Amino acid sequence: MKLTVEQEEKISQYVFDQGLKIPSLSDDVIDHLCCVIESELGKEKSFDELLQNAIADIAPNGLADLENKTIFLLNSKRILLMKKLMYLIGFIGSVTLTTGITFKLLSYPGANVLFIIGFLTLLLVFMPLYAIDRYKVAISKTISERLKVILGLTAAIITGLSGLFKLMHLQGTQILLLAGAFIFAVGYLPFFFFTMYKKSIA
Template sequence: MYRISDEQVEYILDDIRRGGIETEDLQLNLLDHICCIIERELEPGADFERFYRHTLRRFYKSQLREIEEETARSLTFKNYYSMKKLMLMSGALSTASLIAGSIFKIQHWPGAGVLLALGIASFSLLFLPLLAILKAREVAHTRDRIVLTLACLLGIVFSMATLFTIMHWPGASALWFTAIGISAFVLLPVYFFTGIRRPETKLNTMLISILLVGFTGLQFTLMNTRPGKTQAQIRIQAYLQSEALLHSIQPSAMSPTAAYIDATCEQIKTLALEHAASDPATLLREGRPGDQFIHDGTGVRLIRSLRDSVAAYDRGYGAEILPIRNTVLDGDPTQIGYVYTNVSLLQAVSQLQLYLATAEGRKLATAAK
């Protein structure tokens, strides 16, 4: 067993201090570990200096000062490792959910909206804040922490705007304008004027600032800056006008087949309205018609029944009185929930009822003569 001398102990302690270890307790603990390893593993007569250097490299990856920094981080931020683990888990979860949700949406499989919402929510409300908190501990300057915080805030608002747009929730435009405002008038000036002053970051600051201006400009070009009616509002008004016209020309009596078609149309509209609002005149909002209109849902079965009834009605006349081609009845009924929004579906069904009301009214007028 090798016996280490006092001079060698002093040499090791001085070398630890020169390596950047400033905390006295850490110096003594590290010294004790190194001395124990040397006395246990070093053969008598072997090269002490060479073995000491080999032993010291076991305690760090690049520099000895890493131990000091890691200890300080652990003392001042006790939950660092737990938060780091949670950050990585939330990042992996959000990435997997976004990829799966995108695939489900492309394939028109159920659950795409849930997966996309889960992925974006976990990314923006869990991963990004944890990333900002952990990275803020690693930067030395307050201005860098401010830039990091603003970037995290921008990422959250941008992600929420994307989620609201995908899910057709109200407020998406306000979120997009907020994201553009934070990027153009807050983050970009702060980042540029804090980074341009340091020679070592000047070039990167200029390049990233150019990219920020470019991305913000591209996003701004996609926004509708003119106040006025949106396409959704126009479609809602068109549907309400169709409903008003339908009530004004609805005949007092219908044939049994026509009455069945009209009742089926009302059932379809009721299902579509369940995902809109109880008062269409004031609260109707455009969105997806729901799971009832995909695969073998109730709405899909009603669409199939409606198509059969319309075909039978036309056969009775010997002509295409009620159109099927280029209407909601033309195509795969299991894809209605992906192709149509609730408002466009309501409009399509109301148009079919208008054709029916016109045909039945003409038949009553002819019979009266």
């Protein structure tokens, strides 16, 4: 049974309301939904029921999740390369930091330089890359998930810099430490426990 113009417009409007950013994906989803509903229309179920069933079948977690998976598949090689680079940087930073600490304990020359390089590599390169990766995962979720990533990264960087300033006897240590602690306690923790609470009752 063929869909009416009104029904086709309703399907198109539903897909449009989901905010998909890939036009070709939107067109494919609309075509798929129309074909599935047409094949079942006229039987026991109503149009609205068929639409909901078709949507649940093609995208159980929503069309936004379907789009994210499509983007991942289209960019999987680049994403995997970035992940490898991110973890390589994390490994290099960790080894450098550990070497610096070891040299410091053994009173070897170059300990401070290695420590600072490793620390800054982890703090200013690896952690932002990791946070961006986590943010991409959370981008289709609630705003609390995204804010948790942003505020957690900000608090970690500021607190880490305060520790580095303390070791190097630079001014501003207390301000950085207080700012980092404030963002962590007032910004990050509420979102962290809020998301934990939502998951516990879901």
